[in-house]
Amino acid sequence: MSDDELYPIGDAARRSGLSVSAVRFYADIGLIEPTALNEAGHRMYDVHAIARLELVRTLRELGTDLDEIRRLLEGGTTLHDLLATHLEVVERQERTLRARRAVLRALIKQGGTTAQAALMHKLVSMTDEERERIIDDFWTGVGESLDVPEGFVDRLRAMRPILPADPSAAQLEAWIELADLVSDAGFRDAVRAYLRDAYSAPEARTLATAPFQDFIHGSGASLMEELLAAYRAGEPPRSARAQQAVVRFMEAATALSGTPLTPEVRDRMADGYRRIPAILRELAEEEPAAAYDDTHGRYLSLVARINGTAVEEDHDAIPYAWIAEAMRHRFDR
Known part of the structure; x- marks a missing residue:
């Protein structure tokens, strides 16, 4: 040309x-x-x-x-500006279509009614402030008349969904399910009942205290990961690396109650870890396990899916017997 x-x-x-x-x-x-x-x-x-x-x-x-x-x-605009503006429009339309797809999938799965369709559309169209409010209202309701250590419900409240600006269909579907659940008085009461039953015994109340919770979710988690790293590296439980890691973990755990790490305490902790697989098998056959899965466990699972942090828990992958042997062994440091 x-x-x-x-x-x-x-x-x-x-x-x-x-x-x-x-x-x-x-x-x-x-x-x-x-x-x-x-x-x-x-x-x-x-x-x-x-x-x-x-x-x-x-x-x-x-x-x-x-x-x-x-x-x-x-010449009233540039091609770059025009395309950038149009891209924003297309991305907005894409988000809208993704939200509609999530609503339709949820409705098909649940055999939803017209009223449910309207509710689901409202749920996916909520602002960040509205989402925060219904989660806060849920935990405020759960905490009413719940006899647990101070600050425990606030810690549970902090584990909340954060729907990203550009959520996937799976995240939207999880949000629809969670928002529907936390708006249900029956689910709120079931979560409260589970927490009341789970933390009513004196020894269980200790698990809900701030020091213990800080240990589980903070220093304890990192110390346990250090111990598991030694296992994954092929270290025998009596090796210097495994022993240094297990002692640090046990010292931090016993410090919560002011208990010295004596040989007898080490034996008791080792025996406890050795029995964990059998305890888990027993729990799987009992109602309390189902109660967790249907209440607080379900809440946490949906939050993890929404936040993109869902991880399959595999209790069989945790080397309880290896940890127990490491705890029982005496190592001269």
Whole structure:
């Protein structure tokens, strides 16, 4: 194609990917006028006009309206700004469609009614402030008349969903399910009942105290990970590395109650870890385990899915017997 060569409307249409009627329409509304008319009065287009026609076709396929295209061609905006603005529109539409897909999937799964459809649409359309409010209201309700150590419910409240700005369909579906649950008085009462039963005994109340919770979720977790790293590295439980790690863990754990780490205490802790697999098997067959899975466990599982932190717990992957042997062994440091 030569810069000086002129092409009839049929060629211009074919080269730009438009129909002849579309090229004629754009000329009639003054968007892309022909470069010249030939002796017979037919419209002729040079390569620059054809390039603009091709640009118009591309932008129209992207959904850009004619007024925006006119502003671009007349210099009222740049192509970069126009495309950036249009990208925002497309991304907003994509988020809307993803939310609708999540609602439809949830409705199909639940065999939902018209009322449920309206509720689910409201749930996915909530602002961050509205989402925060219903979670706070839920935990305020759970904490009413719940006899647990001070600050325990506030710690549970801190484990909350944070729906990202661009959530996946799975995250939206998890949010719909969670928001529906925390709005249900029956679920709130079931969570309160589980927490009351789980932390009513004196020894269980100790697990809900701030020092113990700080240990479980803070220093204790890092010390246990250090111990597990020795196991994954193939260290025998009596090796110097394993012993240093296990002693640090036991010293920190016993310090919570002010108990010295004596050989007898080590034996008791070792025996406790040795029996954990059997205890877990027993719990799996009892109602309390199901109560956790249906109440607080369900809440935590959905929060993890929403936050993108869901991890499958595999109790069989934890080397309880290895840890127990490491705890029982005496190592001269």
